[in-house]
Amino acid sequence: MNLPDTILLDIFSYIPLPERWLVASVCKQWYGVCHDPYLYRHVQLDNLEYRTLVLALHKLVGVASRVKSITINGCYSRFIQDTIVPVHFSNRAHNTGPMLFSHLTALQPHRRRDEYLKHNFDLHDEFSNMFTQLLCNNSTTLTSLTVQNCSLDLEMTELFCSIACHAHALESFTYKDNHDKGIHSSGLLQAIVTACPRMRHFHGSHSGMDDAVLLTISRHWVSLESLTLCSLKSRDVLNHAEFISEGRQLTGSSPAGRVSGHALWQLLEKCPKLECLELYDLACISNRELAAFNALQAMAMRENERQQQEQTSRDPAASVPVKRFTPYDIPKSIFTNKRRNTALRTIPGSSIRQLTITKYVTTPLSKPGFESLLKLFPRLNRLQYETNFQTFDNLFEVITRDMFDAECLAVKEWCDERKDQLEYIGRWNADITAEQRLMAGMASVSEGA
Known part of the structure; x- marks a missing residue:
């Protein structure tokens, strides 16, 4: 007996991405439910390898058009985690003296970029393209974005630029514990x-x-x-x-x-x-x-x-208690003179809890x-x-x-x-x-x- 689409939507919402799309091939009804934009209002991407994460974003670009929140948590890259590269000093020949090695993520951005090109690692560009397209498709609905506990070297992507360009409805943004310095540009922070x-x-x-x-x-x-x-x-x-480029x-x-x-x-x-x-x-x-x-x-x-005190002195009636029954006595000037905005300022610090x-x-x-x-x-x-x-x-x-x-x-x-x-x-x-x-x-x- 076939279940109603509403029941299937609720069931499939508990299946994590990208495993959810594997059940789409069971039958035509399940395929339709798995591609319902309602199912992707809250996107949760947990513990995915970089390649799988990019493929999931590529799939979301085609099916998710009403996204309210995106959470990328615990994602990683085996290549970035495991790669060790040699570091040469500029004041000595490369083939002389002891050779030093450094973890890839400890290098300066331009040195890391060179290493990625040398190893044909292009997932950063693919991530930027898919993530930017996803934000563009949901620019009016996306209100929450969380990226945390990831080891992806996101400084090499256009993540923050995409937020500044397409996430105008954003109300909550969390970016922490991603093994980097966060948004390191003052100008980019101001743009966001x-x-x-x-x-x-x-x-x-x-x-x-x-x-x-x-x-x-x-x-x-x-x-x-x-x-x-x-x-x-x-x-x-x-x-x-942090080890600066030539080891100085x-x-x-x-x-x-x-x-x-x-x-x-x-x-x-x-x-x-x-x-x-x-x-x-x-x-x-x-x-x-x-x-x-x-x-x-x-x-x-x-x-x-x-x-x-000034407000009280300008309006003495404000300090006089109003009687329960009083005749209508509307001053003529009430329709010609607008009362000044005398709202008191909030004391700085009084709102902190x-x-x-x-x-x-x-x-x-x-x-x-x-x-x-x-x-x-x-x-x-x-x-x-x-x-x-x-x-x-x-x-x-x-x-x-x-x-x-x-x-x-x-x-x-x-x-x-x-x-x-x-x-x-x-x-x-x-x-x-x-x-x-x-x-x-x-x-x-x-x-x-």
Whole structure:
């Protein structure tokens, strides 16, 4: 007995791609159901090898025209994962001296591109073509895009350019843990911000984030609800050191402080719906900067009080209670004079409910900093803070383990006193990061010199 198409649609929705298309050959009815665009409103591509992923995208281009969300999770390339290439120094002949080898993904972009051409690896171009076409076909319906836990070297594709050109209805974008630096171009980030004005959730550690991008976000994403900010190649951005093309230099960190306190304050001021913030190793989050934020917040509150007093003085009737029965007394000027917009501004920081802060290579917070945090975010419900002893040891000369433990305990006790209104998750003994090891090695070399 044949099942109705509606029942088959529900059953086939649980079959992962691309196995779903294998059942299409069973009969004509199943073929029709498997090619129904309704079945591809939410596309989930999990744990696919690069070639299989490209073939799945090619199939989706032909059948999916009402896509609302796309999730690419855990996809990988065996070639990219396993390829080791020789690295030659420019100051010596290639056939002399010891030969060095490097993993393919550790090379600079132009060197990786040369290696892909040498090995006839063209999946990046095929991915770009299929993904761009898929976004173009669903430019008015696609609202959510997630790419995470992938090892595909997506920096070689046109993924981000396709988003800027065709994903104008996007409301949620997550790009994280893909073994790269995220969107490393400030200009490309700005292009995405201006092209996607409906964005509400934007997550991912992008090394191109700076003041210019953040100010653009403040102007265009007025409905923003959650945001991830990272201006450093911390553990969440780069899990290994990067070997520069000819082997001359080893780098592991980008310039600190690319996101200033001024830009962060503009974000809090211009995005009144912002509820969730993830701040990874921002130099502008320190005891001193937070105290400055408190002063700006106090000024904003005084300005609101002044506007409220002016509004009351202009309209004395507003402070007089209205009686239940009053005669109709409509002033003649009500039809000729328009009342000025006297709505009070939202106090910056008052909308934040969840906050995540990590400190590994920038100045960590102490108890006064946490006190300033709660003043800046008075409605904060959940605070997660992550650091380790190496952070304090690298940035302060006289710090000891006992002093570090005492500070950790003082912050915990202070937060426990407010546990009815604040959920505090403190990880003060997180593992040392690769960047911290690199910084410690550089410091030891300079001291030895």
